Amino acid sequence: MQIYLPIAEVSVNAFLLLGLGGLVGILSGMFGVGGGFLMTPLLFFIGIPPAVAVATEANQIVASSFSGVLAHFKRKTVDLRMGTVLLIGGLIGAALGVVVFNYLKALGQVDLLVKLCYVVFLGVIGGLMFMESLNAIRNTKKGKAPVRKKHNWIHGLPFKMRFRVSGLYISVIPPLVVGVAVGILAAIMGVGGGFIMVPAMIYLLGMPTKVVVGTSLFQIIFVTAFTTMLHATTNYTVDIVLAVLLLVGGVIGAQIGTRIGVKMKAEQLRILLAMMVLAVCGKLAFDLLVQPSELYSLGVAGGH
Amino acid sequence: MRALLLALSLLISSPAGAEEIVLGLSSDQVSINTNFDGSEILIFGAVKREEPAPDEPSMQVIVTVAGPSEPVTVRRKEKRFGIWVNVDSVEVDRAPSFYAISTSTLLGLSLSETEDQRHNVSIQRAIRSVGAPMNITNSETFTQALIRIKSASDQYQLNEGTVSVDEQTLFRTAIELPAALTEGEYETRIFLTRGGRVVSKYETSIYVRKVGLERWLFTLSRENAFLYGLMSLAIAIAAGWGASAVFSVFRR
Numbered sequence: 178m179q180i181y182l183p184i185a186e187v188s189v190n191a192f193l194l195l196g197l198g199g200l201v202g203i204l205s206g207m208f209g210v211g212g213g214f215l216m217t218p219l220l221f222f223i224g225i226p227p228a229v230a231v232a233t234e235a236n237q238i239v240a241s242s243f244s245g246v247l248a249h250f251k252r253k254t255v256d257l258r259m260g261t262v263l264l265i266g267g268l269i270g271a272a273l274g275v276v277v278f279n280y281l282k283a284l285g286q287v288d289l290l291v292k293l294c295y296v297v298f299l300g301v302i303g304g305l306m307f308m309e310s311l312n313a314i315r316n317t318k319k320g321k322a323p324v325r326k327k328h329n330w331i332h333g334l335p336f337k338m339r340f341r342v343s344g345l346y347i348s349v350i351p352p353l354v355v356g357v358a359v360g361i362l363a364a365i366m367g368v369g370g371g372f373i374m375v376p377a378m379i380y381l382l383g384m385p386t387k388v389v390v391g392t393s394l395f396q397i398i399f400v401t402a403f404t405t406m407l408h409a410t411t412n413y414t415v416d417i418v419l420a421v422l423l424l425v426g427g428v429i430g431a432q433i434g435t436r437i438g439v440k441m442k443a444e445q446l447r448i449l450l451a452m453m454v455l456a457v458c459g460k461l462a463f464d465l466l467v468q469p470s471e472l473y474s475l476g477v478a479g480g481h
Numbered sequence: 482m483r484a485l486l487l488a489l490s491l492l493i494s495s496p497a498g499a500e501e502i503v504l505g506l507s508s509d510q511v512s513i514n515t516n517f518d519g520s521e522i523l524i525f526g527a528v529k530r531e532e533p534a535p536d537e538p539s540m541q542v543i544v545t546v547a548g549p550s551e552p553v554t555v556r557r558k559e560k561r562f563g564i565w566v567n568v569d570s571v572e573v574d575r576a577p578s579f580y581a582i583s584t585s586t587l588l589g590l591s592l593s594e595t596e597d598q599r600h601n602v603s604i605q606r607a608i609r610s611v612g613a614p615m616n617i618t619n620s621e622t623f624t625q626a627l628i629r630i631k632s633a634s635d636q637y638q639l640n641e642g643t644v645s646v647d648e649q650t651l652f653r654t655a656i657e658l659p660a661a662l663t664e665g666e667y668e669t670r671i672f673l674t675r676g677g678r679v680v681s682k683y684e685t686s687i688y689v690r691k692v693g694l695e696r697w698l699f700t701l702s703r704e705n706a707f708l709y710g711l712m713s714l715a716i717a718i719a720a721g722w723g724a725s726a727v728f729s730v731f732r733r
Contacts, residue, residue, distance in 0.1 A: 178516070179517075179518040179660065183691060183698045183699045186661060186664070236713045237717070239714060239721070240720045244721035247725035289566050405717075409710030413706060417713050420716070428721050428724030431724070432724055465564040466565070471630065473627075474558070474630075475556075475627060
């Protein structure tokens, strides 16, 4: 069934969009990532104009994250206090990120920078997570208890705060810094930032994996809602028909994904996320290295 | 004022009613609704004459349909430091969002180069590219790339031999509009040519408009962007909450 999208001004198959939404929704629920880093390239691929894809994707992430976070609230796996600290950092970072983005746009080559950003971050994060999870799985097989919560310099910082749900008593500075850093990257790369946030929470803040997913989703809702409003009012690129089709599939997928996620071991969850991140990274790197079949591309004059 | 004078002078200088086009359209309005999946418009007509048609040279018909024009940036990639990056770009001042040419025989046979220049019929002529930046010497390849990319998605079409002409009087053709269609006024021109020269010309417009829900959403997103954004968020939150509620009912 073909459906015409009023803002994107293209006609696409409705079931294809429902399916894409569902698939990304499952991943979103399982790993606590918004799925933007997967969905946005997929939307480009089926012919949605990039500007519309990025803006609409933000709106869809709000829906799937909201659906996912409710499931996590029932399970009491959302650290609201940590989420709020990260969110404050995230909003500051996003504002800074927009400034950086506009500066780079003025210099040209912003597309390339975004892609390089993806390749580097996805590659490093995916690689580290993969190694770590593999070791963790080996250790549990050998019967060793996982070693966690080592005391390091992070615990020496001032302004300590108790995060009961995460079982942490640490300074608010590291989560704020993580929030700002992720906010900057999210604004530049045009995604929610879950795929950076989740590993940062696990490895830098030492939060338990089960709490990380819900807390990340909680934070993503606000960041993407902010982005949606920004795109809708300045660029007029949010396509509500496209968003509805994606989010119907997405919210259902997120519910299924959350249930799958609960049944799996933390290490397995991490290694799967790592593999997915590495796959996307590989695809992007491949596109940069291999000669494209069409060397020319069209763009709206004045934009990028 | 200048445009009006120009139009008047054109009217006077045109060959006074030797051969005149009488046109019919299957519809002069294309409505884009939610399940719009491309459309076909039928363009047909007849040639009105005072005296019998000359046998030689034979009459040919060219039909063009052009969508609203806009400036387009064409970028070129090159390998730098091992990766493919955009190295240079040319801004095409005006390129129609859609352009279709249907002819009764090969375009080169029905229209001479000078007449093409005068009336901007061929795809190359329909695109207007004035100044390429100084550092670009081969701006021609950029417009060629534009045509190649647009042709691949049926946005630009050259349909030679698709206009059927009967008895040197009646002609008809069908133009396929793709699903990805932009709103606006589609300028439609019909040329009668003999021996490569345009002997008569007719212009009309086909209006492509969004209707119903499509129209409403599009207008809202432009005129009331804040409300539209809030509505998008509300739908997103409601859908997320709804799915969660439905699933928790299932679990019990």
